[in-house]
Amino acid sequence: MIDFRRQDIRKLETEFGIPLYVFDEAAFIHNYFKLETALRQYYPKYRVSYSFKTNYTPYMCSVVNRLGGYAEVVSGMEYDIAKRVGFAAEKIIFNGPNKGEDGVKALLDGCIVNVDNFDELDLVCRIVNEHPETKFEIGLRVNIDVGQTFISRFGMDTTELDRAFEIVDHVDNLEVVGLHCHISRCRGVDVWRERTRVMLELSDRYFSNRQPKYIDLGSGMFGEMDAELKAQFGVVPSYDDYAEATTKQMAEHYSRYTDHQKPVLFTEPGTTLINKYVDFIGRVDAIKSIKGKTFAILNCSEHNLGETCTLKKLPVKVVHSGPRSKYYKDVDLVGYTCLEQDVMYAEYSGYLAPGDYVQFGNVGGYSNVYKPPFIWPNCAMVVKKETGEYQVIKRKESYADILHTYAF
Ligand SMILES: Cc1ncc(COP(=O)(O)O)c(C=O)c1O
Known part of the structure; x- marks a missing residue:
């Protein structure tokens, strides 16, 4: 978390208002290169492809793009952002289970498109047939089993891959050049080792007389975390641990090939890249006790912070606005909504008073992009630039922003 003092927050409040998101650009960049360097140490053809859905704030x-990464998008809206911030088509990976017309457009534009299912493959074949003079390349998202405890709905069942390759073989100007997978809720190193092994096996089977242009292992690595959050997860592997399990295996597997022949390896980090590098500052507006239980009501909501705050206790720091603080034990820090479950932090113990600021860490993923227009519009987001200056990268929403799609 950024080490804010009272006067820093006061200044931010005057300039941009509180609540406020603060994106720490320098720390984000440092983490980006830490991940990239770790994974490239064994396999230099590794590429970061940032998962836009996790936080598509254009500035991020x-x-x-500036750091040389790829964009991983799953909708026309995200594709639009990628193009507007300057990603070249060949550096955009279009995934997702329902790409619609936007996926077709991306394919025609020359993006990397990973096909999710047979109906989508039919659509691709039809479009490709309409452009016989152009050669098209696609990837297939495969649904692999690495010991997870649920049936994922994404990608093509590996038992059906023969059929997918046969369909493509019958289209002269279409070729499968890559394989993609993504497995959620499995962040351990062993799962990464296994997903790499399975993908290499599939790649050998389906690209027997050539190498794929790319293998995309999706996402699901733990990122860097503050100690208090890390302790709640138990074992948190380092980027070097993940590299040993994945890119080292890739390097060994393709050791007899030239660099040119080796496939590019993508992963699609979202939370890994962004979570730790956005802080959120709210303000305590009231404190009350009911039947022996104390609640501090903040001018923000769990919707500002995203899902992690409902699963774990986020790193939190109270910055006192004055000397009036009183010690409380087990206070629930709750939001402005009328939802009982709107608890941003359960059982906080410490000094607190109305007017104090509460800084939450680790809110980069699924936060501002996931906030519903429920009860209050969203607040602003600023970037803390490498120079230490602050600049608005998302202005505070007005009522009109929320209401302009409704007929009055
Ligand atoms: C295909 C795909 N790639 C990348 C991500 C980002 O995952 P994470 O937030 O674990 O980095 C997701 C998340 O759902 C995803 O579905």
Whole structure:
């Protein structure tokens, strides 16, 4: 978390208002290179492809573009952002289970498109047939089993891959050049080792007389975390641990090939890249006790912070606004909504008073992009630039922003 003092927050409040998101650009960049360097140490053809859905704030996406990363998008809206912030078509990976017309457009534009299912493959074949003079390349998202405890709905069942390759073989100007997978809720190193092994096996089977142009292992690595959050997860592997399990295996597997022949390896980090590098500052507006239980009501909501705050206790720091603080034990820090479950932090113990600021860490993923227009519009987001200056990268929403799609 950024180490804010009272006067820093006061200044931010005067300039941009509180609540406020603060994106720490320098720390984000440092983490980006830490991940990239770790994975490239064994396999230099590794490429970061930032998962836009996790946080598509254009400023963040443009930083990734500047750093040489790829964009991983799953909708026309995200594709639009990628193009507007300057990603070249060949550096955009279009995934997702329902790409619709936007997926077709992306394919025609020359993006990397990973096909999710047979109906989508039919659509691709039809479009490709309409452009016999152009050669098209696609990837297939495969649904692999690495010991997870649920049936994922994404990608093509590996038992059906023969059929997918046969369909493509019958289209002269279409070729499968890559394989993609993504497995959620499995962040351990062993799962990464296994997903790499399975994908290499599939790749050998389906690209027997050539190498794929790319293998995309999706996402699901733990990122860097503050100690208090890390402790709640138990074992959190380092980027070097993930590299040993994945890119080292890739390097060994393709050791007899030239660099040119080796496939590019993508992963699609979202939370890994962004979570730790956005802080959120709210303000305590009231404190009350009911039947022996104390609640501090903040001018923000769990919707501002995203899902992680409902699963774990986020790193939190109270910055006192004055000397009036009183010690409380087990206070629930709750939101402005009328939802009982709107608890941003359960059982906080410490000094607190109305007017104090509460800084939450690790809110980069699924936060501002996931906030519903429920009860209050969203607040502003600023970037803390490498120079230490602050600049608005998302202005505070007005009532009109929320209401302009409704007929009055
Ligand atoms: C295909 C795909 N890639 C990348 C991500 C980002 O995952 P994470 O937030 O774990 O980095 C997701 C998340 O759902 C995804 O579905």
